[in-house]
Amino acid sequence: MVSLGLLAQQIVNGLFFGGQLALIAIGLTLIWGVARVLNFSHGAMFMVGGYVGFFALGFTGSVAAAILASIVVVFALGWVTEFALLEPMRDREEFDIASMVVTLGLAIFLENAILVGVGSRRRAFPALTEEVWRVAGLTISVQRFVIFLISVFALAALFLVISRTKLGLAIRAVSQDDQTALLMGVRPRRVYAITLGCSAALAGLAGVLLAPLFTVYPSVGWYPFLLAFVVVMVGGLGSVRGTLIAAMGLAIVRSVSTIWVAAESAMVLLFAIMIAVLLINPDGIGGWIDG
Amino acid sequence: MSLVELDAVDAGYGENQVLHDLTLSIQPGRVNCIIGPNGSGKSTTLKAVCGLVDVWDGTIRVRGDDVTNAHPRDVVERGVVMLPQGGNVFPEMTVKENLRIGAFLVDDRDVLERRYREVYEMFPVLEEKKRQRAGELSGGQQMMVAFGRALMPDPEILLLDEPSAGLAPDLVDDVFDQVERLKERGRDMIIIEQNVRRVLDVAEYVYVLDQGERMYEGETEALRDEDEIMRMYIGERHG
């Protein structure tokens, strides 16, 4: 028998982990849904966010400034990626494939640019706080709680923009039918660039927020990218709600399963779930809830 | 000055030329229609005006302004708005959001409210269903959404690409009633229709296209004396 206390603890851990996963995965699903790009440089955006945060923190000594700098710089990086690399290819027949190859190239380029420019040394990012709360028998890391809150806040802001603003209306229109959106006077290319920027900014924010946990090094983005990829496949590529559900669900499953199995095996479990979901419905959770 | 003018336009998709040296000069103050067989380039003509199709040669003007290969937004800004073939509502958006995005270039709240009222007055069912997702509506209601969406910017000239296609007979009547109402209120239109008999009752000026070329243009009344055109494109029963 598992004690209820342990189970509750793992669910809380899972919840926090889910917030982190969602922060990375939502951006990935969003650009697919809106701009039809499966962005293999999403992990590199995470990595750049970590470095920008690291240097900004060293420069200013302020965590808030580090977070802000990461968001701004990585947003710009996403924007430029659309205009410089993706837009010129958008009229091609096989844009889906071409954009995958180009973003993979960009990821490798960014990783090597950092390797050459900054070096391979792991940079330790100081913890926000070491403090721990004990509430009702649960141990809660204040740092993880704060990361969770910021993630929730960032995603809530994104949802508000998408559901309530004119920009959000344009984003949804372009994702549903870009040709008809053009007829309304929407400029899809701008919408793509803004979406790439927002998506990258979320990855950059995740990169700086999680830097105290992961440290910062040139290939740090690949593992979160892989996890986000699994989440997005389970949630349904392009489905924001499905991805959110998948992030929370998978994180809690992983966290609870570590009561019985080692953390590495928990990873295998996630892949098994991904394959099972894709076998049942190739559109993932989004295929059930959005249809 | 012409409201919309195509001057010796060649246009197409990729390598496939669809419009051949097409010249149309749409005068203000009347309802125009374009008829012709399937694949003759009717939709392509309107899409070229709206900036959705590459114009290879020739010029397109709106009230004298050159809009050849302009961004569709520049055309919308000049008051030219299209209801695309099949309607193409945004299925995941509510009815009201579809109307809102129709007036994407309008920001004034009072103006927007007035436009909603006008559209709801024309299509009361849209007000009842304004919070429903457009994709959940019937085909006829989706066409109303698309029609209302095209009216939201209060266009100077409305381009309707087969607004009655695929609708049940009583809904076809509704569509033509709405077109009549718009005509009475002095709205300029270009209508593409398969339902030739009905559209000729409304339109004052007719263009006949075949294989991307203009085969005929003239007043609707004059068309009735064109035996050859009537026989080839319109069918004897009207002659």
Ligand SMILES: Nc1ncnc2c1ncn2[C@@H]1O[C@H](COP(=O)(O)OP(=O)(O)OP(=O)(O)O)[C@@H](O)[C@H]1O
């Ligand atoms: N998006 C496209 N890409 C490539 N070719 C196209 C495209 N749209 C239309 N065509 C081709 O252009 C030609 C003219 O098509 P268009 O849609 O303008 O005809 P239409 O007169 O509107 O016909 P219909 O009565 O069937 O609507 C056709 O041969 C069609 O196959």
Ligand SMILES: [Mg+2]
């Ligand atoms: Mg057509």
